[in-house]
Amino acid sequence: MPTWKEKLAGKMDSQLEEEIDVFETQIALRRSGKLDEKIFAETRLRRGVYGQRYDNGHRHDGIRTQELQYLSEMTKGPDTLWDAPGMQRIKIPFGGLTPDQMDALAELAEEYSDGVLHVTTRQDFQLHYVHIDDTPTLMRRLAAVGITTREACGNSIRNVTACPLAGVCRDEVFDVTPYAKASSKFLLGHPDAQGFGRKFKIAFSGCRERACGLVNMHDMGCIAVKRVENGEEKRGFELYVGGGLGAVPHQAKLFDSFLPEEELLPISQAIARVFARLGEKKNRAAARIKFLVTKLGIDEFRRIVLEERKTMPVDPRWTGYLAAVEKYKEKPSREASPLNGRQRPEGFDEWYRTNVYCQRQAGYAVAAITLPLGDLSAWQTRGLADVARRFSGDNVRTTVEQNIVLRWVSEADLPDLYRELKRIGLGDAGAGTIVDVTACPGTDTCKLGIASSRGLAAEIRTRLAGKFFNLDEAVKNLHIKISGCFNSCGQHHVADLGFYGTSRTIGNRKVPHFQIVLGGKWQDNAGAYGLAMGTVPSKRIPEVVERITDRFVRERQGTETFQEFVKRIGKQELTTILTPLMQGPAYEQDPSFYSDWGDPREFSIGDLGVGECAGEVVSVAQFDLAAAERMVFEGQLRLDEGDYAQADALAYRAMLQAAISLVKTQFQDVTDAPDTVVNEFRTRFYDTQLLGDRYAGSRFAQYLFKRHLSPPHEHTRDQAHRTVEEAQLFIESAYACYDLLTERGGMAAPLRPPVHTEKAAGIR
């Protein structure tokens, strides 16, 4: 039977190919019980393989909680069953997509998921109901079109987002695309970004004023700026750190008003190192960088980062990409031509008003594809890829409003484009307006969802869409954003009308509710967060929207914005509007309040699980030791196959890897040159007898020294077998040493290496 691995061999980036092979081995190790479930969980999360609701094997069916009896009791993480369907997140840096990639995504949605692609609020795609055994193949098929899922989840640097208009925007200072691309590439899998206690999100914007990349709500945000130095115009960034939503939203703090472009990557790296070293590890709820920045204060945080910057070994990649930045250019598929005089199909003008943005390049436009709830089917995705090939070329981007934009569309083509979009059911008007409601997955698939954000979003969208063209202009441009819980994946804090799911008890029964958050600011890069106003039963939220927007239309003063209106009339008055809606009826009066939108089951919060959003905190050393174990495992496989040279090489590499894992706890920047590793290991762990007090570690260390100094002259089964066995024992002693150090609390890596690497030449 042919496999995708065979079919795609040589068609993937070799590094991606190797990474996926490694992941497949990790799956095999977990299956055979040789990899701890906690480490495996964080390992898969860092491949974008995420848990999904009910994967603990329990589901409330509206009457009782059922045990979902899968055949296997194996787990893929704590309390997470192997066979339970999961979610695969797919990173799309700055949202940039090609039609070929869209075709591949469509195929994967059909073959391994439920036929639907979901665009997230951070420009990723998500596939739901995926079986973990299918994920390596899925990743290979993505790798063949240049997409990785690496670090899409887990305590890592997530998808680097950027304004979807970057490069074509009429207001931007410069195109941030090549910088977002370079950051994404540089930081992907970077050793200094592996030891975080929580995730880290980066965004780029081309200007301050518009929503763009929502810089203010990111862990690190970069706004394009220019300044003149010695008569020369220089590019740089206004750099912000420590923003974030979640239960406790923080506005990002200004780190530097002008970070020169050549400092973007090194400062990003320095920030990552400081976050990895000083960020909270034990308390997940306080582990995002926003808490570290708040605790230290921005001035002290800045000082530490700049000190760190001075210590870092120079990396040519810091500036290597800059030569190509000036030349970065996108290629339209068609000549620019004005729209004037073209025949316009029915509905075109309404669609044009809300979904078309004229680029700064004359004759070209960006067309937004409104995706209800961020969803599109595999068939639509293929159709859209063909539309893009014809009208837009490789210039497709996802947006944080869960839509897709086609850039570089010749204006004259817009009527034909609209016809084609209508044909595949993607011609809805209203992109970026009040009907274009954003929602996180909520109780549909998320383990943390409390109330149905998607159900509510669908209901509001349906009600507003019917009267959209009659809505007041001031209301049309408001934003509604909904999260299923307080964790803010739906970005409710930065909406005009935001809602997050919660639960209340009425007469011993649970009732889905939403907390109302009013007056957040989408513009100015998520310039302000809204105010919580009170909690209303879910079934009354559409009425809340109607009452608040009606009042806004009636009492708006001049060109007053919604934020200004909310501020002017004040929380007390707004609460007065909402108070009559806050109480739910008794069950006997109206049982519909006791179930959620689109879900007839009686509402329950019994399905709430433990979130994987943050993942387990697994140290870099634990990952490295797990990697060493994997190498020994592969060595054993080669031994069984009779490939003794490879078995020996893998066993040796495994010992080096285990040694590195310990050395890095003291000397972060150790290179992986074998002489250096062995010398550093000997100095720090053997001579100091740190390795010696459990499991005869000092004796096992001799195995590494011996193999390092005396590689075998010929490869025999006996010799390879011995090296594999010795490697296994050495790794055991490294684990014991790690455990000991953890108990002693001596794991923090110092700022500077205490031992000079020049000593490496003097192997004893």
Add this chain to the structure above:
Amino acid sequence: MDVHRLGIKVFIAEPVRLQVTDFIPIFHTWIQKQIVQDHLLVDVHNYSHIHHGPGILLVAHQGNFSIDMGDGRMGLLYNRKQPDSGTIHDRFVTILKFVLRGCCLLEADPGLARRLRFRTDELLIIANDRLNTPNEDATFLELQPALSALFQRILDGTEFTLSRYSKDPKERFAVRVQTNQSPEVKTLLARVS
């Protein structure tokens, strides 16, 4: 041919009498009762907002059921996910059984009383595996004998045609089965069992 991810769609006659969302409570009830033999039913997902999309999805470990709206035509689609034993003919029989059982359950559901009837003069068979069943003539030639044998048996000698549903190489391989008679789903189920 080693293909396991197979699907069969049975179309609904006069679907105008139904809303796709009518099936949400029914599928939830199926989960409450774990009513589908040999399946662990997990969850219901509403995709009714997607144009010509998967409609309402009943997720099960072994294979998904959905009130599918593909091509704008409402029908019950069963998509096998877990591998089955036996020959390709055996696997077609198995999935046909599952989808027909699903049809019978729906036709008997009191919530849809007299509003739902499946038509059997047309079936759609989908191979959800581009590696093993690329959408090309060779695949059709390879699968045709197993399909012909199966439908000769269950259509009880009635003439039928098998044809490729689409020749677009990007689409999944799919075969349309057409006949000029439309026996009840329970009749077909009896013949296939």
